[in-house]
Structure formats: C-alpha cells, structure tokens
Amino acid sequence: MGDDEEEACKCNTRLGLGIGVDEFTLPKCDRAKKKQVVCLELSIPPHMNREAIDADYRIEGSSSKTTELDKCNIEKKKFNDNNDDSDSNNNNNNNCSRKKLRLTKEQSTLLEESFKFHSTLNPTQKQTLAEKLNLLPRQVEVWFQNRRARTKLKQTEVDCEFLKKCCERLSDENRRLKKEVEELRRSLKLEQQQRQNSLFIQLQKAATLTMCPSCNKFTKVVAATTTTTINSTSTISANNDNKEKEAGAAIDVVT
DNA sequence: ATAGACAGCCACTTTACCTCA
DNA sequence: TTTGAGGTAAAGTGGCTGTCT
Numbered sequence: 371m372g373d374d375e376e377e378a379c380k381c382n383t384r385l386g387l388g389i390g391v392d393e394f395t396l397p398k399c400d401r402a403k404k405k406q407v408v409c410l411e412l413s414i415p416p417h418m419n420r421e422a423i424d425a426d427y428r429i430e431g432s433s434s435k436t437t438e439l440d441k442c443n444i445e446k447k448k449f450n451d452n453n454d455d456s457d458s459n460n461n462n463n464n465n466c467s468r469k470k471l472r473l474t475k476e477q478s479t480l481l482e483e484s485f486k487f488h489s490t491l492n493p494t495q496k497q498t499l500a501e502k503l504n505l506l507p508r509q510v511e512v513w514f515q516n517r518r519a520r521t522k523l524k525q526t527e528v529d530c531e532f533l534k535k536c537c538e539r540l541s542d543e544n545r546r547l548k549k550e551v552e553e554l555r556r557s558l559k560l561e562q563q564q565r566q567n568s569l570f571i572q573l574q575k576a577a578t579l580t581m582c583p584s585c586n587k588f589t590k591v592v593a594a595t596t597t598t599t600i601n602s603t604s605t606i607s608a609n610n611d612n613k614e615k616e617a618g619a620a621i622d623v624v625t
Numbered sequence: 626a627t628a629g630a631c632a633g634c635c636a637c638t639t640t641a642c643c644t645c646a
Numbered sequence: 647t648t649t650g651a652g653g654t655a656a657a658g659t660g661g662c663t664g665t666c667t
Contacts (some may be wrong), residue, residue: 470641470656490634512657515634520655522635 473513477503481510485517 473481484499486492491499491514493507500507 472642472656493632509656511633513655516657517653519635519637 471509477505481513481517485514489518489521561584 447623478502481499484495488495496507496510499505500510503510
C-alpha cells in the first residue's frame with residue numbers, strides 16, 4: 371500500500387453518495403475490509419498533487435506541444451510505475467478519460483486552415499493532420515465533426531435572420547396592399563353611390579314626363595295646376611350629356 | 626440477392642473548463 | 647476572494663447510411 375493510500379485511510383476526505391459497493395472508489399484499507407458504503411466520490415486521485423492538477427487544467431497558452439491525452443498517458447505511466455494495483459489503475463483511467471483537451475492556438479489555427487480547405491477529411495488527411503498536430507486521429511475527426519456542427523448552426527442562425535427580415539418585409543407589403551385595396555373599395559363605393567344618385571335624379575325627371583298619345587308630344591307635369599308642352603324631338607335627347615341641361619331647362623319651365 | 630460487419634457522419638447530450646457578475 | 651450561472655468546445659452516444667465481403 372502506497373503512502374497516498376495510507377493517507378487516504380487515515381484522513382478520508384471523500385464525500386460519499388451511491389448505491390452498492392464501489393470497490394474502486396474505496397481506499398484499499400476499506401476494500402480489504404469489504405466495507406459496504408454509500409458514497410459520493412469527490413476526491414482528488416492520490417497520484418495527482420495540486421501542482422499536477424493546476425498544470426493539467428491550464429494547458430492553453432502553454433508553449434508545450436504535449437496534449438492532454440499525452441499528459442494523461444504520462445500520468446498513467448507515472449501512476450503505473452508507482453502502483454501495480456490494477457483496481458487503482460482503472461480508477462486512474464476513469465479520471466483521465468474525461469479530462470478535457472484544450473487545443474493550443476497553433477493547433478486551432480492549423481485545424482481552422484485545414485477546415486477552410488476541406489470541411490471533411492479522408493483517412494490519409496486525418497492521419498497526416500493528426501501527426502502534424504501531435505493529436506490522435508480520433509481527436510482530429512471529432513474536431514472536424516464539431517466544427518461542421520458549429521458552421522451549420524451559424525448558417526442556420528444567418529438563414530433564420532434572413533427569413534425574419536423577409537417575413538417583416540412581406541408583412542409590411544401585405545399591410546400596404548390591404549390598405550390600398552381598402553381605399554380602392556371605398557372610392558369605388560363612392561363612385562357607385564354618385565352614379566346611383568344621378569340615375570335616380572334622371573329617373574325622377576323621366577317620371578314627371580308623359581307623352582300625349584294623339585300629338586306624340588311629351589308633357590311635363592310639374593304640379594297639379596301647371597303643365598307645359600315640350601316637343602319630344604327637340605327636348606328629349608338620348609344623349610346623356612344633355613340631361614343635366616334638360617334638367618335645368620325643366621326647372622325653368624316649372625317656374 | 627441478402628445479411629452482417631464496419632466505417633463515417635450527424636444530431637443530440639454530457640462534461641470540463643472558462644468568464645463574468 | 648469566492649461562488650454560481652451561463653457559455654463554449656471536446657468528447658460520448660446512438661442511429662442512419664453506404665460499402666464490402
């Protein structure tokens with residue numbers, strides 16, 4: 371049992387919450403006793419001191435070309451050198467598997483440039499790029515997948531904005547056309563009303579004329595008392611333009 | 626022609642890490 | 647100085663499709 375393990379047994383700084391027995395998360399001393407515990411693991415792996423963690427968590431900006439995965443492997447190697455126990459090794463693997471890779475600026479730039487050139491990679495290109503960047507081909511592949519997703523998302527946002535603007539423009543146009551239609555309807559209605567009014571007046575005038583069956587002359591009956599005889603050929607014109615004139619004349623006659 | 630293995634991609638999700646209030 | 651929320655990006659997962667045997 372290593373010193374770290376001993377320390378963990380003496381001073382168990384773990385928070386536990388779980389169901390069943392998790393032998394991997396138990397210190398060896400507890401494992402040996404097969405303690406049944408409920409635990410929430412919140413512990414710093416014994417092989418990682420504070421400096422190691424801090425260094426690992428701040429790769430960006432570092433001039434080192436070493437990747438997280440490499441570091442992980444280094445850590446694994448270190449750990450394996452110090453610990454022969456396979457259970458502890460598994461625990462270490464679990465911790466490393468989800469440590470997040472932070473790409474350096476150089477790596478990001480090179481990946482971006484390759485992406486500009488071709489958004490998908492064939493296996494050879496992937497391998498070459500991975501070697502160039504000191505990354506795993508899988509990491510390059512994942513980066514390209516995520517990059518494609520980001521591009522698509524951005525394009526969707528752009529499209530969405532464009533469609534929104536189109537929609538606004540069409541709504542405005544629709545409102546404008548509706549208004550125009552409404553105005554046209556109103557003026558048409560007014561015109562119709564005016565026509566009806568003038569027709570009505572003409573009809574009224576026509577109703578006041580009677581034709582004498584014997585002499586074929588129109589007689590305008592103004593009132594019960596006064597009548598005037600008008601020559602049909604001269605005063606009744608088919609021409610609508612003259613109707614107003616006639617109406618005026620009729621009024622003169624009436625007086 | 627068909628079934629199964631496999632690889633690659635995508636959509637969605639999880640997780641580690643960072644920034645900022 | 648600490649802390650929690652929210653954002654970002656790497657990585658995990660599952661489904662789909664095309665290719666090969």
